[in-house]
Amino acid sequence: MTARRSGVSAAARPAAWLAGFAIAFSMLPGIAAPSPAFDFTAEEKRRILRHGPWPPASAPDPSNRVSGKxxxxxxxxxxxxxxxxxxxxxxxxxxxxxxxxxxxxxxxxxxxxxxxxxxxxxxxxxxxxxxxxxxxxxxxxxxxxxxxxxxxxxxxxxxxxxxxxxxxxxxxxxxxxxxxxxxxxxxxxxxxxxxxxxxxxxxETQVTGRTPFDDFRDALARGDAAGQARYPAAARRGLRLFIGRGNCAFCHFGPAFTNGEFADAGVPHFVEPGRVDPGRLGGIRKLRRSPYTLLGAFNDDAQRSTAAKTRYVRLRQSNFGEFRVPGLRNAALTAPYMHAGSLGTLADVVRHYSTIDEDRLHAGGERILRRLDLSARERADLVAFLETLTEKGPRREVATKPADAACR
Amino acid sequence: MARRRLAGPALAAALALVLTAGQAAACPPPQGWAGAGSIAGELWSAWWRPEPAPIPVGDHFSVRFHLCGPPVGRVQVRGWMPDHRHGMNYRPAVTLNGASGTAEGLLFHMPGRWQLILDVRGAAGREKLVGETVPE
Structure with missing residues (x-):
């Protein structure tokens, strides 16, 4: 949708002209053009802004007395x-x-x-x-x-x-x-x-850096048209699918692009013939047997202030075959994908969700994952968006003093 | 089952007064509960408010509620996402003190429309009170 089609006020006309210019410019072969910037609806903007700011505030883990030291x-x-x-x-x-x-x-x-x-x-x-x-x-x-x-x-x-x-x-x-x-x-x-x-x-120190998406998201938040225009058009189309028709953002929610929970993504559960990976069902059972939890003796926080999740987590048969919803920051660097590495590339992942076999889901009646039948261009747009979640510049491991510097 | 969508504190309060007519006995919200949500059923009506408010997506929250109607024996609280047909991944614990109570340990793990369901039981019967909310 262009700015003209959505109705443009006099004050916004220069911006609309810029967007139109950008579209025309982007059609020239071999030229990385700035993107038109003003085509997200208010609801889409609201959804996009929820994926930031980055990095979020963080605090030491109270269950670990040396967190942050x-x-x-x-x-x-x-x-x-x-x-x-x-x-x-x-x-x-x-x-x-x-x-x-x-x-x-x-x-x-x-x-x-x-x-x-x-x-x-x-x-x-x-x-x-x-x-x-x-x-x-x-x-x-x-x-x-x-x-x-x-x-x-x-x-x-x-x-x-x-x-x-x-x-x-x-x-x-x-x-x-x-x-x-x-x-x-x-x-x-x-x-x-x-x-x-x-x-x-x-x-805890391994927090990903800023990404092209973060620059776009923050430019959107402050109404910076020039900043928004630097975000590639394909990534923006992919972002629209991600927060909209693709239903991706229900699970890949928030600044880390994960809701922190578990889902059946419709990939095979068999580890080998006759043996399945129970996923979250087994995970909750292990959690309840473990002495190393927030409810146990090794939690350094006497108040158990972060233990609500462990206290209230619920075991259901539908947890079978569910696996964690991974965050998507730097996902382009972490192939292969899914819990057993069954998909080799981001393009494979997008194709999997686009053509998902709903009969393979053990979702217990849930209605989130649906076959999308995305076009080749739509799939490429989604991949282009996911690639903009990769931090800019070379990754540095972490700057700490050598462990044994004070112990020689 | 009674369903009420709340659009804002003032509207909610006004709606509650209208919708409860001829149903469960209406009662004013507890003192200091301005802006609380209300749900009207056949046997009971409820005032409820989350802490923190508004309800965040992906963080634990609690719900305080106050019921009007016949004596209450037991209350269970749960969440349901009707568009997706799934509930919460957590089972809240309810502490009941007469007609008032607190549910701890709720978590809405997806954005969108959720139902807050109070399953109320007493000598007068059983009723499911369903409020709606959209976490932010």
């Missing part, structure tokens, strides 16, 4: 790259979450000591999550960090092995002392959980 961040960083935390001594967190691969491994299903059932989620923007892991079996980032240390297919060192390592290694012991203000104690499980908390402090 520089010494804990440095200690956590050292732990993240330390392969001695695996039974084999050859697998670190970075094996599946490589910083130069946007904190993923590029594999459909990750390989620690053995191949696991799921794709390695990227580690961007974890501090804004409500639940952790594809099935949300953990309710804190620190508990999520314990999971691969417990799973013998991944690292599997366990509480005893981890505590022994920290006690025996001078630099790890020093790092622990600096992070937690005391030497590692005799309670192996407490030391083990604290490693998860130091790792969480490090991972």
């Amino acid at each position: 520089p010494d804990a961040i440095a200690f956590g960083r050292a732990l993240f790259f330390d392969a001695r935390l695996s039974l084999s001594g050859a697998v670190s967190c970075a094996t599946c979450h490589a910083p130069d691969r946007a904190w993923t491994d590029g594999l459909p299903r990750s390989r620690g000591r053995r191949t696991v059932d799921r794709n390695a989620l990227s580690l961007f923007n974890l501090r804004f999550n409500r639940w952790f892991g594809w099935d949300g079996a953990q309710d804190t980032l620190w508990a999520q960090n314990l999971r691969p240390l417990l799973d013998r297919r991944e690292m599997g060192i366990g509480p005893g092995g981890a505590a022994r390592l920290v006690h025996a290694d001078r630099r790890l012991s020093c790092g622990y002392r600096r992070a937690f203000g005391e030497a590692p104690g005799a309670d192996d499980e407490r030391v083990f959980v604290d490693l998860g908390k130091a790792l969480a402090s490090f991972l």
Whole structure:
């Protein structure tokens, strides 16, 4: 819709002229043209603005007493790259979450000591999550960090092995002392959980940077026509689909482009013949059995101020086959996609949703995902929009002092 | 089942007075509840207000409610998204004190139109009171 068709006041005519010029300019082959800027309805603008501002405000995690502490961040960083935390001594967190691969491994299903059932989620923007892991079996980032240390297919060192390592290694012991203000104690499980908390402090720093979409969104918020016009036309068309007919923004909601919950996306649940991945159904059951939750003894927040989700979460049969709704920031860098890496590119993901087989959904009567039958251009527009959620400039891992600088 | 869409505090209050005529006994909102939502049923009518207000998408909130009508035995509170045919992923806990109560642990995880449902039971019967709201 052009500004002229929607009716233009005298005051807006220069802007309409600019938009018309931009459309004509964009038709010239090989020229990256500025976009016409004034074609979103008031309702569309309202929906777009809800995806920002970025980054949102954040605060330390009250369940983790070292959240945000520089010494804990440095200690956590050292732990993240330390392969001695695996039974084999050859697998670190970075094996599946490589910083130069946007904190993923590029594999459909990750390989620690053995191949696991799921794709390695990227580690961007974890501090804004409500639940952790594809099935949300953990309710804190620190508990999520314990999971691969417990799973013998991944690292599997366990509480005893981890505590022994920290006690025996001078630099790890020093790092622990600096992070937690005391030497590692005799309670192996407490030391083990604290490693998860130091790792969480490090991972909390991995917040994605500003994107072309953020520049557009903020320009829209302040009525900056020139700023809006810099956003590519294809991305804007894709954005309109995203917030409108595509129904994407019901689940990919808010500044992080996720509502933090779980959905059946209609991809196969079979891990291998005869074995299915139960997804969220299994995740809630694991959560309820785990000692490492916000309702347990390792929560550093005596008030349990963030524990409502864990206290009130509801288990339903329709949770079967649901997996987390991932955030979309930097999604273009984190292929392959879906919980078992079954889709190789963003174009594949868009095509999947466009042609989704509604009969495969275990949605219990839900009516959100619908076959859209998008045209090739519409699918390309959606991909163009998703690519504008990639942060600008090269990604830097994180600027912290070396973990052992004070412990030599 | 009674359904009422609320368009604003003043309108809601006015509507409540009109819509409850001939149904459950109308009652004024509790003191300090200006702007609260109302739902009128056959047996009971309810005043309700969320905390925080307006209801945020994707954050936990609680609902305080006050019921007018016969004695109340039990109240369950839930959310429902009629356009999508799904409810909440959380089961709120209700604390009831006479005709007033609080539901803790609600979370509307999607934008759009939601129903807030109070399932009220007492010796007089059972009734589902349905209010509508759009979280922001």
